[in-house]
Amino acid sequence: LFPYTTLFRSMHSGGTDTHDLALAAKSQADASKAQAESTKAQVEKMSESLRKTDDLIAETKVQADSTKTLAENSKTSTQLAERAWVGVQTHVLTTYQVGKSIRVTVNLVNTGRSPALKVNYSGVALRLKKGNVPSFLYDWQINNWSSAVPMAPQGAFQIAVAETSSDNPVIPLVLKESDKETIDRQDSIIWVWGTVKYEDIFKERHVTRFCVYTLDATSKEPV
Secondary structure, eight states: OOOHHHHHHHHHHHHHHHHHHHHHHHHHHHHHHHHHHHHHHHHHHHHHHHHHHHHHHHHHHHHHHHHHHHHHHHHHHHHHHHSOOEEEEEEEEEEOOTTSOOEEEEEEEEOSSSOEEEEEEEEEEEEEETTOOOOOOOGGGOOOOOOOEEEOTTOEEEEEEEBBOSSOTTSBOOOOHHHHHHHHTTSEEEEEEEEEEEEOTTSOEEEEEEEEEESOGGGSSOO
């Protein structure tokens, strides 16, 4: 048997070593916890920095899109202010006599600040019984398009539209006395419609459509 003092020393020494190991383990755990918390803080800072970067990128994109939209709107406004604008000013019944074809003059005007280019048109004149409405043809169904001409800014241009047969849209119809009487009695209506196409200086194509009918042929001015 060991002496009592030897056994006590061994037990005391073993307890001291265990205590030291426990203290060392606690210190290591505290150090690991501190490092983990430091790493977590760094990750949160990095995440916050990335969020701010994303927000900055998004804000920059919004500003870029806004700048692009403003530039496009400015370009559009400039084009609208400078482009040609071709419209119909008046319609006049110029020929209304027995033995001649009914003719209507359509006066066009370019109210824009630049020329209207490649202007061409197509027009139809037709007599119908009162109460009837014509079947308007699509542009591709009309085969009497004029040749293309330019139109100066603030300039005028006249379209002469004659009544033709639906079977032969090239040859004008001759107004008969009986037909004139039905128009004078307002039993028939003179319809005129058509399309004007043109291009502006920005290479954009535009279309103007017109339609008019008259109840009073004697006034020389469609109503």
